[in-house]
Amino acid sequence: MAKKDYSGLAKTIIANVGGKENINSLIHCITRLRFYLKDESKANDEVLKETDGVIDVMHASGQYQVVIGNAVTQVYDAVMAELGGLPEGGEAAETAETKEDDGKNPVSKAFGNLIGFITGSMSPVVGVIAASGIIKGILALLTLPQLGALLNVKSTAYITVSAMADSAFYFLPILVGFAAAKKLNGDPIVAAVIGGVLTYPQLVTWGGQYKTMFSLGGFNFQFLNYTYSIFPMILAAWLAKKLEDWLRDHLPDYLQMIFTPMITILLVSAVTLMITGPVIQGVANGIADLINWVVSASGWIGGLLIGAFYQVLVIFGLHWGVVPLVAQQIAQSGQSSLNAIISVTMVSQGAAVLAVALKTKKKGTKTLGISAAVSAFCGVTEPAIYGINLRFKKVFISGLIGSAVGGLITGLMHGTMYGFTGSLIGFSSFFNPKNPSDLTSFYAFLLSSAAALVISFIVAWVWGYNDEMVAGKKVEKKQRPGSEAKRKSETLTAPVAGKVIALSSVNDPVFSTGAMGEGFAVVPTEGVVKAPVDGEVAALFETGHAIGLKTTAGAEVLIHIGIDTVMLKGKGFNVKVAQGDLVKAGQILIEFDLDGIKEAGYDPTVMTVVTDKHDVDIKLPSVE
Incomplete structure (x- = not known):
């Protein structure tokens, strides 16, 4: 199959976000191009929304988001090729977000900056850890006694493939550090080295034993295990960027090449191991445990509420704030009850858009609907939500109804996930790798997914859509009064x-x-x-x-x-x-x-x- 050329689409996008000179930086997640613009009023939302290849446009989290769908990586590469030399996140974005007086509430602005930073740090890593989670689930499936234990956990094949699956999680600080440094326009290699320090085998062993580094005033500073961790490395990358900038301003040029990375690695690694790492890891683990407890304790009520409203977060891109929390839950306890509920919400939106695709006689809607349904069943709901479901709001509501029922079932059965990837493609994430014969969560997945799929499909077919309906305008954030640009x-x-x-x-x-x-x-x-x-x-x-x-x-x-x-x-x-x-x-x-x-x-x-x-x-x- 011939490679599709996205250069034309890239040029259209650049032109309609205000041109290269209006772009501070650009990152992308699984479905969206996330621009940091100098002036969002220069962007032409309506033209972009009607452009083939663009699903929708959003203003959220301090970013101008162009929703592309499954081809976002190719479009991103094409846009970056057209722009040339533009920083992927970093100082430009930070400057635009924090220094310009845009009239936003400081708290709201700070929250938007935080979400943007987390997005830039996590989005390049999500695909890898999702794939790794699927591999781990398949391994657990192959060791099930009910299937004849096709793989022995002590076999060479199992251990080798398990290493492939575990590596992304084990060395997560390195991956996150590299991505965070790129987002900050820092030195990604230095950040990766600091991540390597946190996952160094001897330090990991000491961390498992809580070995004391030193004592000060009766307080013991201990090593911790930072494999599978996220937040300590994100802060470490930020500290490294700040220190690098300071050193470049104060060190002579002839000392920069060696002493800037050397001092940065030594100081930031030490501060992370002794102070920021233990504090942040403790807080993050506490939050992860609290969420798991709340979801489990709330049972069907928590499942119902989360199932009913989680996909609303996706509309505004705020679900990215949940991603690292889920990853932290899995890293800390090996499971996530929250992710089990999130998984069923993906199935329900996919079922709703599938009903539209099968019912409609309109060729364009049918093609888009089938593509969006496949994407949702593979864990990415944005093409479905922005392409069709929100355009016909009853379709989106149909999906919420189905996911509420699915979440209720998951809560009643206390289902949980042992991997990151959700929706139908993530079925293997519901097998417990430590106890393969425990199929409680897998049965919860089957029942909740089936209920969400059937209910969402039927409600969307009967009530949510017909070809006589007129597509409404896509969801967009209202402009502040007085922000409209003068023609x-x-x-x-x-x-x-x-x-x-x-x-x-x-x-x-x-x-x-x-x-x-x-x-x-x-x-x-x-x-x-x-x-x-x-x-x-x-x-x-x-x-x-x-x-x-x-x-x-x-x-x-x-x-x-x-x-x-x-x-x-x-x-x-x-x-x-x-x-x-x-x-x-x-x-x-x-x-x-x-x-x-x-x-x-x-x-x-x-x-x-x-x-x-x-x-x-x-x-x-x-x-x-």
Whole structure:
């Protein structure tokens, strides 16, 4: 199968989030591109929502989130390739979030920054630990006495595959440290080394024995086991970034290469082992145990409430705040009752969208619905929620009804999960690896998933959807009063002397049909192209036959000299500016050999097209 090209989608996304200059940084999770923008009012939500390949747009957690779905990694790579050199999270994002006066409540702002940091630290790791959890579950399945114990836990094959599954959890501090440092625009290698310190075999052994490092004033500082841990390493990565910045400001350049990483590793590792690690690990374990206890103690009530409302968190991207808590639960106790309930909510939303896909006669809705259902059954509900379920709110509610029943059953049976991956694909996570013959949680998974699937499907089929329904607007955060951007206007002049004609009369359908945007053309009488407006040279083609400008107000304008003149390979074109130059209206941009183009058999008509208005009111010259 040919590899799909996402460069066009990437360009559209960049243009409609306000252009590269409006982007501080970019990260992604399983389904979303998460932009940190300088000014979110410059983004064009409506255009992006109607763009093929984009499911929805959200404003949440201090981020501008473009929901892509399963192809998010490929789209992210394409966007980063177009942007070039943009930091993946980091100082730019931190500066934008913390330093700009955007009128947000400080508490809300701090919470958004925290969620953004956790997202950036955890999202690159989630896929790996999810896959590892499935492998561990399959191993537990293969050791079941009911299946004839196909694998012996002491066999070479079991131990080898178990190492493959456990490595992501065992060395989780290294993975999280690397990801967190990238998010902070720090040194990911240094952070990974600090994570390696926390998982060093001898220190892990001492941690298991609570060996005393030293005593101070009658207080014993002990080693702890940090394998499977998350939060101590996230803070360590932040401390490392701050210390690195300070050292770079105070150490001479000739000492930077060796002494910056050396001092950072020594100090941050020591502080983490002695102070921050034990404190954070204790708090995190306490919270994880408390959540497990509350979910277990609340029984069917907790299951009902969590099942009914968890997917509402997904709408706003706040579920990412739950991810590290679930991971901490599994790391601390080897199980998560909360994750067992979350799993059934994924099944229910998948069942609801599947009902729509099978019932509808609309080809587009059917295709999207089937794809979204498969995604939900594989543990990712956002394509279903944003693509269809929220557009037809009764479908989303149908899913909530089913998940409430499924959560109730899970709570009644005290079901729990021993792995990270949920929904139908995560069935193996419900087998207890320490006691494979205990199938209580697996039976809870079967009954709750079946109930959620059947109920959500029936309710959505009977009540939630029909083809006569009109899709509602997608959920979006309301703008603060007074935050709407004032519409700007600009006037374009003819970039070259000659006769101004309608773009529709140009002998090239790419331009004449308006596919590139509205504009005008000029039959030139001389070979000098001048800037039609003040702006910046945003794009410059090597052949010199075309140039892209970003106007002062933010619109994007393309000036194309001749039709098929790219075939001249630059002959007869003399470019007078460079990409990134600021230009004034009337400034010479390109000189070209008008007679040479004609003699070569090409049409010299110069097209000026507004490829993206960015909400700017553009006035074009009158056609003669």
